[in-house]
Amino acid sequence: MLKITAEELKVIAQYIHEICGISLDQSKSYLFETRLGSIAEELGCKSYRELYDKARRDPAKKIERQIIDAISTNETLFFRDTSPFDLLKHKIIPEIIDARTPNTPQLKTNVKIWSSASSTGQELYSIAMTLHELLGTQIKNFNFKLLGTDISDTAVKQASYGKYNKFEIERGLPRQTLQKHFTLFGDTWKVKDELRGMVNFRKFNLMLPFTGLGKFDIIFCRNVAIYFTLQDRKKLFNKIADSLADDGYLIIGSTESLTGICSRFVPKRHLRAIFYQKK
Amino acid sequence: MNNLTILVVDDDPVIKRLLGQRLVKEDYTVLLAEDGYKAEKILKENHVDVVLTDLMMPGEISGIEVIDIAKDLDRNIEVILITAHSSVDTAVEAMKKGAADYLEKPINFTELFLRLEKIDTMRSVLRSAEDLRQAMDVTETNAAETIQNLEIAAGDLQQKLDAIESILIDDETDSHSRVTEALNILLN
Numbered sequence: 001m002l003k004i005t006a007e008e009l010k011v012i013a014q015y016i017h018e019i020c021g022i023s024l025d026q027s028k029s030y031l032f033e034t035r036l037g038s039i040a041e042e043l044g045c046k047s048y049r050e051l052y053d054k055a056r057r058d059p060a061k062k063i064e065r066q067i068i069d070a071i072s073t074n075e076t077l078f079f080r081d082t083s084p085f086d087l088l089k090h091k092i093i094p095e096i097i098d099a100r101t102p103n104t105p106q107l108k109t110n111v112k113i114w115s116s117a118s119s120t121g122q123e124l125y126s127i128a129m130t131l132h133e134l135l136g137t138q139i140k141n142f143n144f145k146l147l148g149t150d151i152s153d154t155a156v157k158q159a160s161y162g163k164y165n166k167f168e169i170e171r172g173l174p175r176q177t178l179q180k181h182f183t184l185f186g187d188t189w190k191v192k193d194e195l196r197g198m199v200n201f202r203k204f205n206l207m208l209p210f211t212g213l214g215k216f217d218i219i220f221c222r223n224v225a226i227y228f229t230l231q232d233r234k235k236l237f238n239k240i241a242d243s244l245a246d247d248g249y250l251i252i253g254s255t256e257s258l259t260g261i262c263s264r265f266v267p268k269r270h271l272r273a274i275f276y277q278k279k
Numbered sequence: 280m281n282n283l284t285i286l287v288v289d290d291d292p293v294i295k296r297l298l299g300q301r302l303v304k305e306d307y308t309v310l311l312a313e314d315g316y317k318a319e320k321i322l323k324e325n326h327v328d329v330v331l332t333d334l335m336m337p338g339e340i341s342g343i344e345v346i347d348i349a350k351d352l353d354r355n356i357e358v359i360l361i362t363a364h365s366s367v368d369t370a371v372e373a374m375k376k377g378a379a380d381y382l383e384k385p386i387n388f389t390e391l392f393l394r395l396e397k398i399d400t401m402r403s404v405l406r407s408a409e410d411l412r413q414a415m416d417v418t419e420t421n422a423a424e425t426i427q428n429l430e431i432a433a434g435d436l437q438q439k440l441d442a443i444e445s446i447l448i449d450d451e452t453d454s455h456s457r458v459t460e461a462l463n464i465l466l467n
Binding site: 170187256263267274 | 426430431434437
């Protein structure tokens with residue numbers, strides 16, 4: 001494995017922060033080596049400096065995308081930590097439906113949900129499955145817009161295909177839910193169209209201004225801010241507050257906290273989970 | 280020491296016995312069935328890690344159907360098919376259905392043992408990953424509980440501070456009652 005020098009560490013860490021906001025601990029040089037070593041070797045680079053120069057000069061930004069894919073953690077699973085989905089089912093969705101149902105019966109209820117670091121899609125599909133479970137056939141009377149975004153092109157692509165191997169599937173999905181919403185092709189499980197049709201995935205960098213996204217009723221931002229610096233976290237949650245409806249709901253990772261990060265949110269507890277609303 | 284339990288399914292009693300003996304010699308736990316029907320019964324009553332089945336068998340259940348039966352009962356069961364050379368295409372088809380591998384007749388035992396070792400290694404890797412994940416889940420659950428309590432406590436304090444601030448800056452009220460009111464909030 002190609003070794004990284006202290007000077008290269010600084011340059012590469014700065015570069016990674018710039019392209020995707022991820023702040024890597026520079027004392028963990030092995031992290032850089034294990035994640036970027038193979039890319040460097042594949043491109044025939046003799047040093048990380050050379051990889052950096054190549055990435056900078058690459059007009060198609062293909063190397064940049066490869067680096068983002070290698071650096072961003074795509075550890076996720078269906079119904080990762082069940083409490084946010086119970087919260088969604090028993091409190092948030094019924095409340096938001098109440099609040100959004102128009103007085104004119106002909107009009108559909110609009111609800112916009114955003115999975116802001118959607119990785120390979122498990123979180124957003126889990127949200128969609130929760131909606132199906134809660135509303136059953138009544139779901140057709142609602143207009144749910146489910147958006148998933150991620151910094152990694154590869155993750156976005158896999159999420160859009162909605163294809164999962166048996167290891168990805170077996171973690172977290174009860175067999176009944178699996179058979180209801182997925183079809184088996186060989187060793188691959190594919191999300192059925194009724195679920196696939198509810199969601200949209202696209203690439204998005206949370207470090208950039210949130211233009212063109214509109215306002216959301218529910219935002220999931222779980223386990224992504226942990227990779228950012230304190231300053232970037234503050235900016236991120238400030239932008240999230242701007243993108244959330246006044247009576248909207250924010251859900252962050254179960255071991256994350258907004259104390260000292262964003263004073264525009266108030267934490268609220270329901271059963272064993274916490275959600276945030278704007279002051 | 281081999282940890283796998285293997286179910287051998289073959290209608291030819293000679294091959295079945297030979298396979299069984301060789302596997303027992305290698306320390307595997309072996310179960311035997313002469314057709315798909317028996318195989319299904321054994322799978323329902325026993326824990327099996329690997330099914331080693333002949334593709335072509337007389338009777339109503341073929342080797343391909345044994346894959347479906349096994350995978351329906353437990354997705355983690357691995358199936359290795361034994362085929363005649365002429366049925367390699369069917370074997371490839373079977374692998375698409377979830378079979379782990381296939382072996383051509385006559386069986387090369389070195390090859391068979393290698394495949395089984397591979398499955399065994401894979402299983403122990405998966406098992407340790409699962410152990411690690413469970414340990415991580417326990418840590419995460421505990422951390423989450425602590426953080427949530429702190430978060431709610433910090434939120435309550437912030438609310439008190441906000442209330443006290445609005446009382447103290449309210450110059451419509453005289454300072455003595457402002458302080459009394461602020462203290463009331465603090466002490467509640």
